Amino acid sequence: MSSIADQIAGPSVGDASALAKDVVSAPAITLPAAGERELRLDLFRGLALWLIFIDHLPANILTWFTIRNYGFSDATEIFIFISGYTAAFVYGRAMLESGFVIATARIMRRVWQIYVAHVFLFTIFLAEISYVATNFNNPLYAEEMGIMDFLKQPDVTIIQALLLRFRPVNMDVLPLYIVLMLFLPLILWLMKWRPDVSLALSVALYAATWHFDLYLSAYPNGFWAFNPFAWQLLFVFGAWCALGxxxxxxxxxxxxxxxxxxxxYLLAAFFVTLTWHIPQLSRFMPKLIEQWMYPITKTDLDVLRFAHFLALAAITVRFLRKDWPGLKSPWLRPLILCGQHSLEIFCLGVFLAFAGHFVLAEISGGAGLHFLISLAGVLIMSGMAWVISWYKHSADKNASKKKGAVGNADMAGGG
Structure with missing residues (x-):
C-alpha cells in the first residue's frame, strides 16, 4: 500500500540507547524527505481547477463528467484538502527548521500574495461584468453575477470587498483559503505539539459550528458561502495527513x-444523486432516510460530503501509487502543470467562466457550442500553466548561470 504520504519515514536507529534518545528529542510530527514533487497532489489539484471551471459554466456535456453529479462532494473538497496538505508540507518544514517566527513570516507573505490575487481578480471580474452589462444593455448580467450592490454603492462595497465580506458569484474559494492560511501558524504550532489533539480540536470546532450555528456574515446580507468554521476541518485534516x-x-x-x-458508500451516494437527476427514482428512497439526510449543505461542509470525500481519497491512494508511470505521461502533463500553478490558474478560470457564460447567453447554440467553450477554457488554462512553468524554469536557469558566473569570477579574482 502506498498512501499519499508514503515518503514519510521515522529516523533510523542503531541500538536501544539511540532509540531512547531519538524518542525523547524527536518532534511530534514527521515530514517527507525533501525530494521531487508529489505529482499526485499536483494532478488532483489541477483536476479540481478544471472541474471548478466547468461547474461554473451553464450545464453542458462536460458538466456530466464532474464528480458533483455522482456523489455528495465536489472539486472544492479536493482543492481545500490538497491546499491544507501542501501548505503543511511546505511551511511545516520551516516551522521545524527555522522556528515559529520565521515560519509565520513566510506564511503571512503567502497570505498577502493570495489576498492581492483576490483583489486583482475582484477588480478584473467587476470590470468584465460591468463592461458586458453596459455595452450589451443587459443589466441581468450584473444581477446574476451579484454585483448590483457595487453599482449602487461602489464606495461602501469596495471597502466590504477588501474586508472579504462582499464577493460576486464564483469568488468564494479564495476568501476561504485566505482565512484558513491566516490560522496556519497556529495549526502548525499545535501540530508540532500534539498532531492528534490538534485534529481533535478541529473536529470539536466543526461540531460546535453545527451545534451553535457559528458563521461569518457577508455583505449586504447573508453569510459566507463556505463557512470557515466548518471547512477548516478539511484543511486541518489535510495538514494532519501531511505531517504524519x-x-x-x-x-x-x-x-x-x-x-x-x-x-x-460511494455506490450509495451515486444512487442518491441519481434521484436528483431522475425524479422518477425518488419513489425508491425511504422517507425516513430522506428526512435524516437532507439538506446536504455545502456551506457548512455536511458530514455526508466530508465522508464522501474521505471515501474517494481512500480509494484513490489505494490504487494510484506514487510511482505510477502514468504520472509521467504527456497526456497528464497539462493537469499537473495547472496544479503546480493553482493560484494563477484558479483566477484565470473564474475570468474564463464568466466569459463563457456570456458567450453562451448571447449566442444561441446547442450542446456542441457548450462543449467547445468548455474545452477552449480548459485549453487556455493549460496553455497559461505551460507558459508560467516555462517562464519560471527559464528564470531559474538564468539565475543559476549568473550565480555560477559570479562564483567563477570570485575564484579567478581570489587566485
Missing part, C-alpha cells in the same frame, strides 16, 4: 474492509 497522519493511518487505508466500506 497518513502514515499512521496506512494500516487502516490498506485494509480490505475499509476498501469495501468506501466502495459501498
Amino acid at each position: 497522519g497518513a502514515e499512521r493511518m496506512s494500516a487502516i487505508l490498506s485494509s480490505r474492509i475499509t476498501m469495501w466500506i468506501c466502495i459501498a
Whole structure:
C-alpha cells in the first residue's frame, strides 16, 4: 500500500540507547524527505481547477463528467484538502527548521500574495461584468453575477470587498483559503505539539459550528458561502495527513474492509444523486432516510460530503501509487502543470467562466457550442500553466548561470 504520504519515514536507529534518545528529542510530527514533487497532489489539484471551471459554466456535456453529479462532494473538497496538505508540507518544514517566527513570516507573505490575487481578480471580474452589462444593455448580467450592490454603492462595497465580506458569484474559494492560511501558524504550532489533539480540536470546532450555528456574515446580507468554521476541518485534516497522519493511518487505508466500506458508500451516494437527476427514482428512497439526510449543505461542509470525500481519497491512494508511470505521461502533463500553478490558474478560470457564460447567453447554440467553450477554457488554462512553468524554469536557469558566473569570477579574482 502506498498512501499519499508514503515518503514519510521515522529516523533510523542503531541500538536501544539511540532509540531512547531519538524518542525523547524527536518532534511530534514527521515530514517527507525533501525530494521531487508529489505529482499526485499536483494532478488532483489541477483536476479540481478544471472541474471548478466547468461547474461554473451553464450545464453542458462536460458538466456530466464532474464528480458533483455522482456523489455528495465536489472539486472544492479536493482543492481545500490538497491546499491544507501542501501548505503543511511546505511551511511545516520551516516551522521545524527555522522556528515559529520565521515560519509565520513566510506564511503571512503567502497570505498577502493570495489576498492581492483576490483583489486583482475582484477588480478584473467587476470590470468584465460591468463592461458586458453596459455595452450589451443587459443589466441581468450584473444581477446574476451579484454585483448590483457595487453599482449602487461602489464606495461602501469596495471597502466590504477588501474586508472579504462582499464577493460576486464564483469568488468564494479564495476568501476561504485566505482565512484558513491566516490560522496556519497556529495549526502548525499545535501540530508540532500534539498532531492528534490538534485534529481533535478541529473536529470539536466543526461540531460546535453545527451545534451553535457559528458563521461569518457577508455583505449586504447573508453569510459566507463556505463557512470557515466548518471547512477548516478539511484543511486541518489535510495538514494532519501531511505531517504524519497518513502514515499512521496506512494500516487502516490498506485494509480490505475499509476498501469495501468506501466502495459501498460511494455506490450509495451515486444512487442518491441519481434521484436528483431522475425524479422518477425518488419513489425508491425511504422517507425516513430522506428526512435524516437532507439538506446536504455545502456551506457548512455536511458530514455526508466530508465522508464522501474521505471515501474517494481512500480509494484513490489505494490504487494510484506514487510511482505510477502514468504520472509521467504527456497526456497528464497539462493537469499537473495547472496544479503546480493553482493560484494563477484558479483566477484565470473564474475570468474564463464568466466569459463563457456570456458567450453562451448571447449566442444561441446547442450542446456542441457548450462543449467547445468548455474545452477552449480548459485549453487556455493549460496553455497559461505551460507558459508560467516555462517562464519560471527559464528564470531559474538564468539565475543559476549568473550565480555560477559570479562564483567563477570570485575564484579567478581570489587566485
